Amino acid sequence: MSRPDVPVEPAEPVEPIIPVEQDPAVKVPLALEDWLAVGVLAILALITFVNVLVRYFTDQSFAWTEEISVFLLIVLTMAGGSTAFVRNHHIRIEAVADTGSPARQRRLALASNTVVLLFFILLTVLSVRLVIDEYVYEETSPAIGVPTWWYSIWLPVMAAAIALRTLGTLRRLLRTGAR
């Protein structure tokens, strides 16, 4: 993980001594998804914590926050997942793909990124269908009663973002080959 924000001389050694890893040279800064994921995770922790406190002091429960938490969980997964695709942090078998000649590594990286790209394009298209259905049939959420497409619209948006990120990765791969 790249950790540019770590102070130069911490009070004691920052405990996980993992070598700094450079982010790939992206055009659109990864900070976009990073901040989204960081914000969502912080809000999730706060909502859950406030829930515990409120239940203790007032005997009430904020059951409706569950719906928002579940929705934020999905945004977190897509936003964090997007940067993980760019940084190549997703769980994968590296034994074959990351060994052998650079030419073979590049070919396999092109192939696997193309698969990822196609899958997320498909997911974008299909989830647009899903959102349209929910919009047309005016479905509302069970706990709060807002239209469900307010939540599900994020699925195609974030899936498209991942597709674009993967396109960027492919473009970088093709360029390194051209040189």
Add this chain to the structure above:
Amino acid sequence: MIAALLFAAFAALMVIGVPVCVALGVAGTLAIVLSNQDVAWFGLLAVPQNFYAGLAKYPLLAIPMFVLVGSIFDRSGVARRLVDLAISIVGRGPGMLPLVAIAVAMFLGGISGSGPACAAAVGAVMIAAMSRAGYPGSFSASVVAAGAATDILIPPSIAFIIYSVLVPGASVPALFAAGMVPGLLAGFALIVPTVWLARKHKMGTLEAHLPRPPFWASLRQASWGLAAPVLILGGMRLGWFTPTEAAVVAVFYGLFVGMCIHRTIKLRDLYVILREAAELSAVIMMVVALAGIFAWALSTLSIIDPITHAIVNSGLGEWGVLALLIVLLMTMGMFLDGISIFLIFVPLLMPIANAYGWDPVWFGVILTLKVALGQFTPPLAVNLMVSCRIARVPMESTVPWVVWLLGAMFLVLVAVLVFPQLALWLPHHLGY
């Protein structure tokens, strides 16, 4: 036919280096298309529906929270203080530092729920200390990785949370309680070969003469860390909070200790901690979501029943099937991480477990023990990867040490197989 294609596509994609999550999604999607060729849109709307449904589960919220607990306690300075306390008790004699590493890893297992986070926290403190004392880096890396593997058995544990989401019959508190005894046993089992190896090879004699840190001062320093598992596990036991809430309480407790008491976490570190935790949880949950599509395709193809039937009637007998499953999972564990193994195999294996009437909680502990072994079995060993990176040694160099530790933990697996009460006594006793 379609089923064979499902697995073949999955295996092929995995080999060329497609991320596990996408490989699961693509294989599931292909199977859906092939079995719904006469339906509008080939029944593909099931893909986003299952993606959404796979994630939209409130219990999954425990995953990012426990991952966050791990990232925070990594940096909270708790590990170093626990190490000082442990050294003040056992000293620096031959074989004692590796013992401390395992003991502290087990203790942190009672706070965080993921092996690699624990390996990072313990490794950062212990590997440098052990190399100063004259232990080879490959040995230290093996010990830390193996010790951190007990983390997913000792509650809280992300592996158990995922198992519980997949298997409705096994509640999180029951699984947490069931993991306790096997987790402690695994830790003790690791200590035996570790101390024996260190003495046999006369390692770690360089600093044996150094004075021990003062006991009471170390205890006072470590008290904040010592209280954390009491808060988390005790709070859950007393019914103060659910597992998710316990995690979030631990998050704020860890932040308080790290920022106000030990002062190892600065305000600006928060962003790094949150980003790391967000990305790691997203990686886990992306597999969860897309495995949902895969599992759905499996269930609609109705291939699980015939396979279960064939296995149960194969004449291998209960123990034969169990042995076969262990061998299969061990093999898969060499190439895949534990969470992916759970998500792919639990839907396939539960019908078999049900056919034999195996207790789902016991079966979960067995699978988790297997996954714990996989976390430090080269070549794909998440814990070893972390500890080898810290020790700056290649993973191959750890093999002569790691085989002993694997053997010791495997004996615990056999013990839990033969005596299910090792896992089941505590949850029964606590009334889960």
